[in-house]
Amino acid sequence: MTIMKDKNENKTYVEDIDRSMYDFRNEDADAFRLEDGLTEEIVLKISEEKNDPEWMRQLRLKSLELYNKIEVPDWGPALDGLDIDHIATYVRKNTKMADNWDEVPEEIKDTFEKLGIPQAERKSLAGVGAQYDSELVYHNVREDVAKRGVVYTDIESALRGEYADLIKEKFMHLIPPNDHKFAALHGAVWSGGSFVYVPKGVKVDIPLQSYFRLNAKGAGQFEHTLIIVEEDADLHFIEGCSAPKYNVANLHAGCVELYVGRNARLRYSTIENWSKNMYNLNSKRAIIEEGGRIEWVSGSFGSHISCLYPMSILKGDRSTMEFTGISFANDDQNLDTGAKVVHIGEDTSSYINTKSISKGGGVCTFRSSLSIEKSAKRSKAAVSCESLMLDSESRSDTIPAMDIRCADADVGHEAQIGRISDDAVLYLMSRGMSEEDARALIVSGFADNVSKELPLEYAIEMNNLIRLEMKGSIG
Amino acid sequence: MNGDKIVEIKDLHVSVEDKEILDGVNFEMHRGEIHVLMGPNGTGKSTLGNALIGNPRFKVDSGSIKLKGEDITDAPVNERAKLGMFLSFQNPIEVPGVTLSAFIRTALEAKTGERIKLWDFKKKLKACMEILQMDESYADRDLNVGFSGGEKKKSEILQLLMLEPDFAILDETDSGLDVDAVHTVSEGIREYQKRCGGALLIITHSTKILESLKVDKTHVMVEGRIVRTGDASLVDEINEKGFDDYHEG
Structure with missing residues (x-):
């Protein structure tokens, strides 16, 4: 055989x-x-x-x-x-x-x-x-x-x-x-x-x-x-x-x-x-x-x-916000998402953490707008966005905007755009998984920190959605 | 020991980006055997491992690979794995968001095509981790993410113990490990051998990993060809003299 x-x-x-x-x-x-x-x-x-x-x-x-x-x-x-x-x-x-x-x-x-x-x-x-x-x-x-x-x-x-x-x-x-x-x-x-x-x-x-x-x-x-x-x-x-x-x-x-x-x-x-x-x-x-x-x-x-672009106004002192987001754009989808935050109170903190996946010509754009007002002394803000493009037709953009008017603010920004590495697919396939399952597993893994934040039923729904979106022909 | 023929490689020519690396490799292995593949750096040892597992970057120009009697020369990587082949990678990949335990379970399910019972799985995983002196918490950590070099290699051997392949290639599993870790990994390999009696091809530079194992054959590879095959004593010989005698020209 x-x-x-x-x-x-x-x-x-x-x-x-x-x-x-x-x-x-x-x-x-x-x-x-x-x-x-x-x-x-x-x-x-x-x-x-x-x-x-x-x-x-x-x-x-x-x-x-x-x-x-x-x-x-x-x-x-x-x-x-x-x-x-x-x-x-x-x-x-x-x-x-x-x-x-x-x-x-x-x-x-x-x-x-x-x-x-x-x-x-x-x-x-x-x-x-x-x-x-x-x-x-x-x-x-x-x-x-x-x-x-x-x-x-x-x-x-x-x-x-x-x-x-x-x-x-x-x-x-x-x-x-x-x-x-x-x-x-x-x-x-x-x-x-x-x-x-x-x-x-x-x-x-x-x-x-x-x-x-x-x-x-x-x-x-x-x-x-x-x-x-x-x-x-x-x-x-x-x-x-x-x-x-x-x-x-x-x-x-x-x-x-x-x-x-x-x-x-x-x-x-x-x-x-x-x-x-x-x-x-x-x-x-x-x-x-x-x-x-x-x-x-x-x-x-x-x-x-x-x-x-959900917006948070941190008006009170020591108020905090955390934004965790994921978007998945497939064929004929243009998902322009992100978050806005305005720091007004003292010692306020914000953390924006997003992931995006684009595939089949889908477009994901991440927009963030961070402003720290003069009054927001000792504020902390961090923005992190990671994008995964599953093919060369797809598109991913990151458009961060920052307006910092306070000298002692602590601000960080991190952006990463990547593709699924062939080595990772090979590694998973060498343990028996089909190429499609290997890719789906890598993508769900990429989305994992978001699904962890969701109530169980929704996490399952999200994983099903990813699986659906990743679905191809199974021989 | 002369069991069933597990692997049969005939006149294998392999190139990477149009550059020929393997120039006609022949060998076969039987169930329960341990073979050692030695040779200087850049001689094609890892290429052999990659070609056997089916890494698409390594192109088989001619020759054939048979696993348990089936010709798998053109089979995709996952089909080889499902048929019983395993490669312990030199540099295991990190996969964020997928726990070691979930990964092994998914792999087992892919291999057997059956749902794995969680309770039995957990019990077995725990036992295997004990053999490898891995802290239980590693099961719930993301696959290889933030693992030390030693932990990554242990994670490979853990997969070997859990997946129980018929034919396993260990590509420099001992490199970069301290003495204790090499000993533990060697114990893990012995346990695999005892339990499944699969065929093991160990690619190595050093001999520490072989100490507690019974080696059946030693192959010396130079410039893409196996230039000498001997018994376990060849390992010691090379240890003393190096590869100088084998270089052509």
Whole structure:
């Protein structure tokens, strides 16, 4: 017997990712859908639909005005393929939000069951929210957690509840509508999302999770997440997102505003797996008071184009931030991601640690912006980014920006761009692994420090995604 | 000892970047045998190891390699490994994010095509690490990352013990090790021999690693060819006289 392998067959062949587990879609049959485009009429309809308080209606109209004035950013990936005239900004199923899983309509329930959402809740979460297109369809928080005063609900309900004034004070305060064009868009048409309030001293020891599913074709999702973690409190919040693939552009322009109180800690984890027709133009920002800490964990796998740079404002003395991120761009993906941090308080520290993988002509760009204000005495900041390119068609760029106005700041920056070494592949293959498995193992290893930061289910999901992305023909 | 024929190499010519390194190498090995390959620097010893494992940078121009009767001259690296070949690398590669233990388990699963029972695996791994006097914590460390030279070599021998190949090539496993480490590694090799009775080809400059092993044959390689083959006593002879007698011209 002779073992032979054709030379071509021996090469790792790369096919498009099998997204069947995310790609199922439901018909829009009984959905209420506003016409495509963005006009004052549409904005007012959304406002009416949601029964907005007057200040919110004004915020929407003001935002629309700004949207029409502000130019599309002239840096970053081209957004030519995105035409707001062909995006439906509001789509909802004819259903009300439920706090009992059994009351969620069958079809939607099916969707989330397939994505493992209620299963995860039963196992390891303190509360779950599930958004389907423009509206939350399910929200529930464990009774013992609720009893300690933790609020976890949709923004719309919160606007009419106990914390209405607080929301008025904080809503689009960190990310004002004039911040950039898509913040303005968000302000005009936002819908859904979560409000979380953790009272002083309350430590929620298991995570809360929101899952965002955009099912409708040619639609936008504009959920707003507002989290307030009071003094000495502690929270881990997880968001996941996915969508089936369509041949027209979909848009996600969500907004996340995080308020971290004195000596409080908030960990915000995201696994984003939008389909590859998605423009993911999301804004996230956190402000941290004295001794507080924000931890971002961010995995970006999906979307056609992503622009995502979570920002941390280290306002209080001794406040800290850590950002751990990974992006994986395959064919027809341009993932422009990174992080921003502003040091204002004394003795503040920040650590940005990112990895990117590009393959099959995918483009990964890492942008970081670090500013240290004059007031931020003895601040420490470190930025580290590593990129792995799996073939010569792919691209990886690093664009760091630093503005240091404090003489005694301690700043470090490290960037590495590399490829998988042939020697490493040979070494693993010499122990019996196929070339494809060897490469997949090296890539998962590369991503390991990020998956370690994720809750187990998400770490498994991330590893599956890497495996899917690395999948080729197995002979 | 004359068991089954494990390796048969016939008239092997190998080049690297169009430069011929091996110029017609012949030898065979049987189950349970230990052969030593000696020779001056740059003579093609490591090339032989690389060509046997199938490193694509080493091109076989002519000749054949058979493992357990199967012609593997053109087989990919992983097929050779699955059929029972093992190379202990001179410079083991560091793989961040993959623990030594997970790596060995993945390799075992690739080799057997079966899921390995975690409990049995852990027990065996622990026992093998004890033989090699490796601290247990190494199992959970990233493969070779930050390992000292000695630890990297021990990690190779640990893989040898765990994967139990039929034919193992040890490429200068003893180089750069202190006396104690060489002794430990040598113990590991002996244990492998005792347990699996595979064929061992030991490429070495020194003889310390051979002290506790019973060598069946010694080959001397000079300028890409095996110029002399003898028994264990040839090792001592070379130790005394060096390779001067073998140089051509």
